Amino acid sequence: MTLHEIKELLDAEVLIGENQLGMEVKTAFVADLMSDVLAFATAGSLLITGLTNPQVVRTADVLDIAAVLMGRGKRPSQETFQLAEELNIPILTTKFILFEIAGRLYANGMRGCIEKVGSK
Amino acid sequence: MDLESVIKVLNLKVRSGEDKLKTEVRGGYAGDLLSDVMANSKEGDLWITRQVHQNIVAVASLKEHAGIVLVQDSEPAKDTLEKAIKEGIPILVSELSGFEVTARIYNLLKKTD
Amino acid sequence: MDEKPLFDGSFSVVGGGNYDNAGEVSTSIKTILKKMGLPGDVVRKVALVSYEAEINIVSYARKGMIRLRVVSDRIMIEAIDEGQGIPDIELAMQPGWSTANQKTREMGFGAGMGLCNIKSFSDTFHISSEVGKGTHLKIIINTNSSSLQ
Numbered sequence: 395m396t397l398h399e400i401k402e403l404l405d406a407e408v409l410i411g412e413n414q415l416g417m418e419v420k421t422a423f424v425a426d427l428m429s430d431v432l433a434f435a436t437a438g439s440l441l442i443t444g445l446t447n448p449q450v451v452r453t454a455d456v457l458d459i460a461a462v463l464m465g466r467g468k469r470p471s472q473e474t475f476q477l478a479e480e481l482n483i484p485i486l487t488t489k490f491i492l493f494e495i496a497g498r499l500y501a502n503g504m505r506g507c508i509e510k511v512g513s514k
Numbered sequence: 515m516d517l518e519s520v521i522k523v524l525n526l527k528v529r530s531g532e533d534k535l536k537t538e539v540r541g542g543y544a545g546d547l548l549s550d551v552m553a554n555s556k557e558g559d560l561w562i563t564r565q566v567h568q569n570i571v572a573v574a575s576l577k578e579h580a581g582i583v584l585v586q587d588s589e590p591a592k593d594t595l596e597k598a599i600k601e602g603i604p605i606l607v608s609e610l611s612g613f614e615v616t617a618r619i620y621n622l623l624k625k626t627d
Numbered sequence: 628m629d630e631k632p633l634f635d636g637s638f639s640v641v642g643g644g645n646y647d648n649a650g651e652v653s654t655s656i657k658t659i660l661k662k663m664g665l666p667g668d669v670v671r672k673v674a675l676v677s678y679e680a681e682i683n684i685v686s687y688a689r690k691g692m693i694r695l696r697v698v699s700d701r702i703m704i705e706a707i708d709e710g711q712g713i714p715d716i717e718l719a720m721q722p723g724w725s726t727a728n729q730k731t732r733e734m735g736f737g738a739g740m741g742l743c744n745i746k747s748f749s750d751t752f753h754i755s756s757e758v759g760k761g762t763h764l765k766i767i768i769n770t771n772s773s774s775l776q
Contacts, residue, residue: 424616425546426550453678455650456650491543497619500618
């Protein structure tokens with residue numbers, strides 16, 4: 395799915411990355427714990443999280459994650475926003491809970507970046 | 515849809531709450547931040563998380579969740595399991611990633627709406 | 628290491644639970660390695676190891692430093708900190724074992740996976756620690772010598 399399609403599907407607001415909406419994303423990872431993202435998320439995937447602190451952006455940068463989608467109506471803090479601008483990481487926000495986000499994306503063809511542990 | 519059906523379709527391993535499998539699953543909530551789950555999840559939700567410490571039992575109990583699904587083959591800690599058995603909270607384990615399990619449960623419940 | 632390194636530098640990390648600039652060192656390291664033309668997967672591995680080490684220093688130590696050394700066939704990352712140290716290393720290496728405080732957890736860390744993650748992404752991993760003094764990590768990640776001209 396492209397970031398544009400994700401935006402439409404989840405009625406999301408694009409805070410950073412208006413010029414990158416054509417970016418294709420095929421896999422996603424849901425996490426509120428950074429360690430999990432670090433251990434399992436793959437490059438080019440969509441990070442779906444409820445965290446809004448700057449470390450989310452650092453993690454995304456470290457792993458070459460395509461974009462960060464904040465759910466639960468969460469918005470990035472000022473520092474997070476600035477850092478994402480600096481590192482050029484797209485950030486979207488939607489009011490839907492992570493359960494709904496994952497469900498809808500899956501129904502539209504998105505898959506987990508790992509299916510199960512040990513299948514990386 | 516009841517817990518038993520979800521377990522069957524998704525091949526979940528049952529670690530506790532074997533006598534609660536007929537519980538109705540009304541919805542789902544994915545999250546690892548306890549304060550968020552306390553504030554935003556609902557009664558009858560199947561809670562999907564990878565947190566394995568004993569506090570998850572208290573949360574599931576207080577919020578009257580249908581059960582807890584641990585992802586990526588995470589197993590409950592020893593005291594977590596003890597507490598879950600005592601409080602009658604179903605703990606289920608999936609080998610799938612958080613995204614996959616959450617998404618599949620969502621679409622499973624949607625089908626039966 | 629006998630050969631002259633292609634890169635050798637140290638970066639200081641502020642500890643004490645101050646997350647303001649946490650991750651900055653790892654971003655710098657990533658930029659350096661990218662500029663050197665290293666393959667994406669190697670850069671990501673090093674950045675990840677550096678990041679987990681950096682966060683550990685921020686979360687658990689007073690201060691520390693990360694040293695990056697690049698030679699033709701491998702990259703060495705050293706993380707040395709001044710802080711509480713680790714009383715039981717075996718326990719600390721167990722997935723899920725954590726001594727994180729509330730603040731650390733709220734940031735999304737403290738799941739007890741940091742050291743495990745570092746180890747699983749390293750080709751060589753060595754850890755030593757002294758209670759009341761600090762912890763020392765030595766990590767080597769091998770690279771294809773052909774990627775470094």
